[in-house]
Amino acid sequence: MARTVGSNGARTAKAIREAGVHLIYKHGYEAMSLRQLAAEVGLQSGSLYKYFENKQSLLFDIVRDHMEDLITKAAAAMEGVEGPVERLKAYVDFHLRYHMTRSAHVFIANMEIRSLDAPHRATVVDMRRQYEGLLEQALRDGAAAGLFRVPEPKVATYAIISMLTGICMWYRSDGRLSQDALVQIYTDLVLEGVSRPEGVALAEAVAVLPAGGRRRARA
Amino acid sequence: MARTVGSNGARTAKAIREAGVHLIYKHGYEAMSLRQLAAEVGLQSGSLYKYFENKQSLLFDIVRDHMEDLITKAAAAMEGVEGPVERLKAYVDFHLRYHMTRSAHVFIANMEIRSLDAPHRATVVDMRRQYEGLLEQALRDGAAAGLFRVPEPKVATYAIISMLTGICMWYRSDGRLSQDALVQIYTDLVLEGVSRPEGVALAEAVAVLPAGGRRRARA
DNA sequence: TCAGGAAACAATCGAACGTTCTTTTTTTAC
DNA sequence: GTAAAAAAAGAACGTTCGATTGTTTCCTGA
Numbered sequence: 001m002a003r004t005v006g007s008n009g010a011r012t013a014k015a016i017r018e019a020g021v022h023l024i025y026k027h028g029y030e031a032m033s034l035r036q037l038a039a040e041v042g043l044q045s046g047s048l049y050k051y052f053e054n055k056q057s058l059l060f061d062i063v064r065d066h067m068e069d070l071i072t073k074a075a076a077a078m079e080g081v082e083g084p085v086e087r088l089k090a091y092v093d094f095h096l097r098y099h100m101t102r103s104a105h106v107f108i109a110n111m112e113i114r115s116l117d118a119p120h121r122a123t124v125v126d127m128r129r130q131y132e133g134l135l136e137q138a139l140r141d142g143a144a145a146g147l148f149r150v151p152e153p154k155v156a157t158y159a160i161i162s163m164l165t166g167i168c169m170w171y172r173s174d175g176r177l178s179q180d181a182l183v184q185i186y187t188d189l190v191l192e193g194v195s196r197p198e199g200v201a202l203a204e205a206v207a208v209l210p211a212g213g214r215r216r217a218r219a
Numbered sequence: 220m221a222r223t224v225g226s227n228g229a230r231t232a233k234a235i236r237e238a239g240v241h242l243i244y245k246h247g248y249e250a251m252s253l254r255q256l257a258a259e260v261g262l263q264s265g266s267l268y269k270y271f272e273n274k275q276s277l278l279f280d281i282v283r284d285h286m287e288d289l290i291t292k293a294a295a296a297m298e299g300v301e302g303p304v305e306r307l308k309a310y311v312d313f314h315l316r317y318h319m320t321r322s323a324h325v326f327i328a329n330m331e332i333r334s335l336d337a338p339h340r341a342t343v344v345d346m347r348r349q350y351e352g353l354l355e356q357a358l359r360d361g362a363a364a365g366l367f368r369v370p371e372p373k374v375a376t377y378a379i380i381s382m383l384t385g386i387c388m389w390y391r392s393d394g395r396l397s398q399d400a401l402v403q404i405y406t407d408l409v410l411e412g413v414s415r416p417e418g419v420a421l422a423e424a425v426a427v428l429p430a431g432g433r434r435r436a437r438a
Numbered sequence: 439t440c441a442g443g444a445a446a447c448a449a450t451c452g453a454a455c456g457t458t459c460t461t462t463t464t465t466t467a468c
Numbered sequence: 469g470t471a472a473a474a475a476a477a478g479a480a481c482g483t484t485c486g487a488t489t490g491t492t493t494c495c496t497g498a
Contacts, residue, residue: 002462002477012475026333031249034456046458047476055456111330114245149411152396155404162385163378170377177371185374192368193412221446221492231445253486265488266446274486 013051015041020058025104029059029115059112060120066105067127073098074134084142085191091135092190095164096183103168110165132157139194149196160190234260235270239277244323248278248334278331279339285324286346292317293353303361304410310354311409314383315402322387329384351376358413368415379409 019040023032034055038045052058077094081087099106109128113121136157142148150156164186171182238259242251253274257264271277296313300306318325328347332340355376361367369375383405390401 002464002475004476005464007464007475028247028249028333030247031334033454035454043475044477045456046478049457050475114247115250149407152404155396155401156408158385158389159382159405159408162388163382165385166377166381169381177374182374185371186378188368189375189378189412192414192416193408195411197411221448221494223446223494252484254484262445263447264486265448268487269445 012041012043016048016051016058017062021062021104021108024059024062024108024112029055029108029112056117056120059108060116060124062105063109063112063116063120063124064127066102066109067124067131069105070098070109071127071131071134074131078134078138084138084145084147087138088135088142088190088194089187091138092160092164092187093183095161096167096186097179099165099168100171100173100179100182103171106165106168132161135160142194147196148194150194156194160194163189231260231262232270235267235277236281240281240323240327243278243281243327243331248274248327248331275336275339278327279335279343281324282328282331282335282339282343283346285321285328286343286350289317289328290346290350290353293350297353297357303357303364303366306357307354307361307409307413308406310357311379311383311406312402314380315386315405316398318384318387319390319392319398319401322390325384325387351380354379361413366415367413369413375413379413382408 016037019037020032023037023040026032027036034048035045038048052061074091074094078087078090081090109124113124116124136153139148139150139153139156143150143153167182167186177185235256238256239251242256242259245251246255253267254264257267271280293310293313297306297309300309328343332343335343355372358367358369358372358375362369362372386401386405396404
């Protein structure tokens with residue numbers, strides 16, 4: 001046999017991409033063989049090379065497209081949202097929902113960076129910095145406005161992103177808690193964690209409240 | 220050649236274990252070849268089989284020993300510590316410091332579970348549950364005592380552990396911030412995140428403080 | 439001192455790896 | 469209708485893989 005009945009390049013390309021994501025998620029990039037991948041989409045392994053240059057570029061394409069998607073959609077989710085608290089909320093909301101529905105892509109983008117060769121890795125690391133920057137800026141703005149207590153914005157950024165991303169390790173769409181409920185829980189954790197105890201300008205709070213009672217106003 | 224001058228079983232076994240951790244951390248379990256590992260410790264690949272049954276059991280031994288270490292030391296760190304707040308602090312402190320110094324082991328134990336065969340995986344998953352249970356119980360106790368606001372202890376447990384564990388993705392011992400400083404930052408984030416806004420029994424706080432000032436007392 | 443156990447080498451197995459190339463079949467365009 | 473283009477098969481390549489086995493050398497204790 002050669003070209004098969006009903007075969008279609010665009011459809012095959014899409015199937016390869018999806019099967020690739022699935023297999024890399026399940027077994028890891030190095031552990032996924034191209035013969036496995038070919039079998040998954042009903043091809044011979046050699047035929048895959050009509051669709052990518054080599055195995056490495058398949059991985060890079062998957063990761064790059066994911067990161068672009070992530071950055072674009074996060075920026076869109078925060079666009080027009082005013083105020084650090086609301087922007088932080090928007091980020092948390094987007095990040096959680098995205099990670100609940102795209103756990104495979106997320107896992108690959110986070111774990112298989114080490115499998116990328118140096119130039120590809122540099123590109124991805126830079127994109128990740130962009131994505132983290134969106135959160136970090138909201139935290140810095142909130143701290144500058146006296147709304148957040150964030151002594152180390154970089155650390156807080158890493159901490160929050162780690163916390164939120166962890167959800168894709170256990171979330172199941174048929175689980176007990178809805179997406180909305182989970183977003184609420186995590187949002188509370190994050191906001192309580194970073195909010196300035198006084199909720200108003202520090203000096204003001206120190207002056208006004210008794211020592212034992214100086215605490216937070218919820219955002 | 221055969222047996223080499225100065226060769227010693229115990230020393231070689233230790234060297235294999237350490238090189239194994241290093242290589243799995245760097246390249247992943249599947250991507251690490253036994254020839255690589257053998258070269259790292261100065262052996263032929265066949266000689267490795269004096270020290271483990273097969274590649275799979277090398278991975279399992281590494282992960283099991285790590286999990287045992289983690290559980291034992293966490294329990295020891297919390298032993299005799301009274302009160303949910305202090306127990307939570309002790310857990311956070313231990314977890315962070317451990318993960319700052321053992322990032323390779325931690326990474327392997329978290330990421331290579333999928334590379335374990337079913338029975339081995341079940342064992343490790345159970346150990347992980349034990350470890351998570353230590354934190355979850357502290358959160359439940361704190362909630363029951365009215366100290367914490369934790370509507371979903373399981374979710375909070377996962378969230379906190381994810382947040383803390385993330386530190387091993389970027390912490391460097393020669394970085395700007397000391398271990399103590401980082402522990403302080405993370406402890407604040409966690410405690411603020413889960414503490415009940417009032418910090419004392421709810422009814423009491425409502426009665427005593429003015430509306431705008433009703434908030435937390437730090438633990 | 440020397441026998442037995444410990445430690446490692448060296449050769450080898452079949453299978454699987456990523457990749458390349460040629461051939462064959464189907465689809466499309468004129 | 470037919471030629472060009474697209475899609476996939478299928479064979480083959482040199483490597484490397486985890487694992488097995490038989491042999492050689494070193495160490496140690498009675």
